[in-house]
Amino acid sequence: MLRLQGMLLRYLYLYRRSPARAMEIFFWPVMDLLVWGFLSAYLQRVAAPALVSYLLGALILWDVLYRCQQAVSLAITEDIWVRNILNLFVAPIRAGEIVLATCIFGILKAGAPAVVLTLLAYAAWGFDLRAVGPALAPFLFSLLLFGWAVGIVTAALVLRFGQAAEALVWGVPFLIQPLSAVFYPLDVLPFWLRPVAAALPSTHVFEGLRAALATGRVDGAQLAWAFGLNAVYLALAGWFFAWMLERVREKGYLGRLGME
Amino acid sequence: MSAGVVEVSQLTKRFGAVTAVDGLSFEVERGEIFGLLGPNGAGKTTTLQMLLGLTTPSSGSARILGLDVARERRRVLQRVNFSSAYIALPSNLTAWENLNVFAKLYGVRDARRRIPDLLEELEIPDVAGRVTGALSSGQLTRLNLCKALLNDPEVLFLDEPTASLDPDISEKVRALLKRLQAERGVTILYTSHNMLEVERLCDRVLFLARGRCVAEGRPDEVRGRAQGATLEQVFISLARDGELRESAGAGP
Numbered sequence: 025m026l027r028l029q030g031m032l033l034r035y036l037y038l039y040r041r042s043p044a045r046a047m048e049i050f051f052w053p054v055m056d057l058l059v060w061g062f063l064s065a066y067l068q069r070v071a072a073p074a075l076v077s078y079l080l081g082a083l084i085l086w087d088v089l090y091r092c093q094q095a096v097s098l099a100i101t102e103d104i105w106v107r108n109i110l111n112l113f114v115a116p117i118r119a120g121e122i123v124l125a126t127c128i129f130g131i132l133k134a135g136a137p138a139v140v141l142t143l144l145a146y147a148a149w150g151f152d153l154r155a156v157g158p159a160l161a162p163f164l165f166s167l168l169l170f171g172w173a174v175g176i177v178t179a180a181l182v183l184r185f186g187q188a189a190e191a192l193v194w195g196v197p198f199l200i201q202p203l204s205a206v207f208y209p210l211d212v213l214p215f216w217l218r219p220v221a222a223a224l225p226s227t228h229v230f231e232g233l234r235a236a237l238a239t240g241r242v243d244g245a246q247l248a249w250a251f252g253l254n255a256v257y258l259a260l261a262g263w264f265f266a267w268m269l270e271r272v273r274e275k276g277y278l279g280r281l282g283m284e
Numbered sequence: 285m286s287a288g289v290v291e292v293s294q295l296t297k298r299f300g301a302v303t304a305v306d307g308l309s310f311e312v313e314r315g316e317i318f319g320l321l322g323p324n325g326a327g328k329t330t331t332l333q334m335l336l337g338l339t340t341p342s343s344g345s346a347r348i349l350g351l352d353v354a355r356e357r358r359r360v361l362q363r364v365n366f367s368s369a370y371i372a373l374p375s376n377l378t379a380w381e382n383l384n385v386f387a388k389l390y391g392v393r394d395a396r397r398r399i400p401d402l403l404e405e406l407e408i409p410d411v412a413g414r415v416t417g418a419l420s421s422g423q424l425t426r427l428n429l430c431k432a433l434l435n436d437p438e439v440l441f442l443d444e445p446t447a448s449l450d451p452d453i454s455e456k457v458r459a460l461l462k463r464l465q466a467e468r469g470v471t472i473l474y475t476s477h478n479m480l481e482v483e484r485l486c487d488r489v490l491f492l493a494r495g496r497c498v499a500e501g502r503p504d505e506v507r508g509r510a511q512g513a514t515l516e517q518v519f520i521s522l523a524r525d526g527e528l529r530e531s532a533g534a535g536p
Contacts, residue, residue: 107372111431114336115389116361273340276299279333 044191051195059202066208077237079207080151082230084141086206088134088164089226090197092171095130096123097178097193104186104281113278119269120262123179127172134168156233159242163229166247169254170225174200176261180268186281206230225253288347289314289439289471290335295344297330297495304330306495307344312439312488315469317461319482319503322492323523328475331492332441335473336366348439362390367432368443369425375417379403379427382416383434390435402430406460422453429460439471440464446481454478458485479516489515493522 100122103109112122145151153160178196181189204226205213213221221227232246272278288311297305305327312318320328333339335346337357346353348360373382380399387395403409406426411419419427425445432440442461446454458481464470476482482489483503491499491506499506499522503515510518 103374106374106376107370108374110338110366110368110371111373111386112389113338114361114366115386116358116391117389118358270340273338276297276304276330276333276339278338279329 044185044189044195047191047195051191051198059207062202062208062212066212076149077151077155078234080145080149081153081156081233081237082206084138084145084153085163085167085229085233086201086204087141088138089167089171089174089200091134091137092127092130092168093175093178093197094193095133096126096172096175097182097196099126099129100179101182101190101193104182109281110279119265123176123265126175126179130172130175131168134171138164156236157240157242159232159236159247162247162251163233166225166229166250166254169251169258170229173254173257173261176258176265180261180265183272183281184268184277186277200224200226203227204230209234222249223253225250225257228253288312289316289349290318290473291347292331292335293345293347295331295334295346296342297327297334297339298342304495305334305341305492308492308495308497309344310490310497310500312471312473314471315465316487317465317472317474317485319486319489320473320475320492321479321482321489321519323519326492327495328492329443330495332443332473332475336364336441337361362435363437364439364441365390365432365435365437366441366443367428367445369445369447370443371428372424373416373427373431376415378413378415379408379419379430380412382427383430386431387434392434395434398434399430402433405433406430407456421448422450425449425453425457429457433464436468437470439473442472442474444476445474446476446478454481461485477519479514479519483515491518491522498522 100109103112113119142153145153156163174196178192181192203213203217203221204224205221206226210218210221210227210231228246228250232243232250235241235243235246272281290310290312292308292310295305295308296303308327308331320331322328330339334341335348335353337353337360341354349363351360353360373379377385383399383402384395387398392398400409400412403412406429408423408426408430411423411427416424416427429445432442445461446457449457461472461474462485465472474482474486486503488501489499489503489506490497499509499518501509506518507513507515510521
């Protein structure tokens with residue numbers, strides 16, 4: 025009984041010390057509820073025959089964003105896990121070069137599954153991603169850019185907060201997903217939430233994707249918004265990473281992080 | 285006498301109200317093995333981290349090979365290297381893959397020749413193809429040293445490199461460091477809690493307590509000045525009193 029109490033206390037202490045972990049308990053159920061709730065509302069409204077295309081197209085494109093973010097943030101996290109981070113930061117390499125390498129790796133990490141998913145979707149349901157038309161490449165590129173921006177911010181937080189912030193590596197994309205109108209149109213969201221969603225490049229990609237599948241035409245305005253916002257987010261993410269790294273050096277967290 | 289390869293001047297690091305390193309000044313000459321010693325929390329690791337540019341000093345300066353660490357960090361890091369018992373190479377890569385990655389980070393052009401040569405020199409040629417996570421602690425320490433020697437560093441920072449090693453491997457590591465000093469003139473800045481090892485290895489030592497230098501000199505000098513027959517006794521006295529008790533009639 026005492027051993028059981030000890031173990032329970034051990035977990036309670038852990039969650040009390042780490043708000044990120046505590047947030048995780050509520051985070052996933054709430055996010056799931058939001059995504060599937062919005063989707064249900066959408067399904068009630070339309071009995072569209074193109075629904076499978078919308079959903080599968082969205083799923084494949086969403087995975088690109090998710091994998092890119094993971095490639096950047098997980099690379100830094102894994103080097104903390106295996107206590108290799110100090111080896112990297114005492115090597116004559118710029119922090120920006122480390123980040124860039126993870127971004128490039130993100131192309132592979134996102135590209136390979138995207139190809140597999142596309143082939144599988146075609147084989148199983150006859151969904152041809154090429155139906156998106158000429159906008160497909162810029163859509164994919166836009167999601168790649170946004171995935172990098174989100175990944176860079178997450179990586180900066182992991183550098184600052186160490187293992188306490190690891191939940192963010194998996195959590196942040198799912199914070200973005202319901203707001204990005206991935207599986208449902210923007211107007212399904214409550215009115216007050218739409219400006220927030222419209223501030224995300226991913227929302228414009230998924231809105232553009234549905235428009236392209238429905239009409240066969242490229243919505244230039246959505247593409248322009250997506251790339252414009254990406255430029256802003258990438259610049260902010262780069263600045264945030266550099267600023268956070270400077271704070272981490274000032275506070276001496278880097279050395280502590282490497283030996284966690 | 286040659287100029288200081290490591291020149292530390294009034295180096296200070298404050299974390300809020302805590303002063304981890306307090307106006308520390310010292311020099312290490314080319315080809316010296318210099319021991320940075322002191323009890324836990326004395327400021328050794330923070331000093332090492334400031335010298336490697338991992339932590340920004342609150343004030344003071346550190347110059348390595350004539351370069352200001354704060355301003356020319358990458359140029360410094362190109363010519364130095366670091367190994368610690370408390371950090372590791374990715375365990376799911378082979379020894380060769382790990383060394384190859386770092387060879388690229390340090391711009392080593394002849395890695396295909398350099399890596400086998402180093403593995404041979406450290407008497408672990410057979411680990412090249414093995415996954416790092418499967419190596420023994422002795423092999424891992426020597427692999428970390430291989431990584432630290434990849435760029436043929438002029439200054440080597442070693443944080444307790446022989447911690448958790450058996451006496452045989454520890455002796456081999458010490459012999460290697462002596463050989464590096466003798467044959468290549470490598471300057472080594474070294475931290476350890478093994479005072480016997482420090483006495484055998486270091487040309488000079490600096491004792492830190494509460495972030496301040498409390499004794500500096502050759503191991504026998506420091507021993508002679510303190511009320512301790514061995515460096516270990518000096519260490520214990522420092523850890524308990526926070527200062528060096530000079531023996532009666534001891535000279536500077």
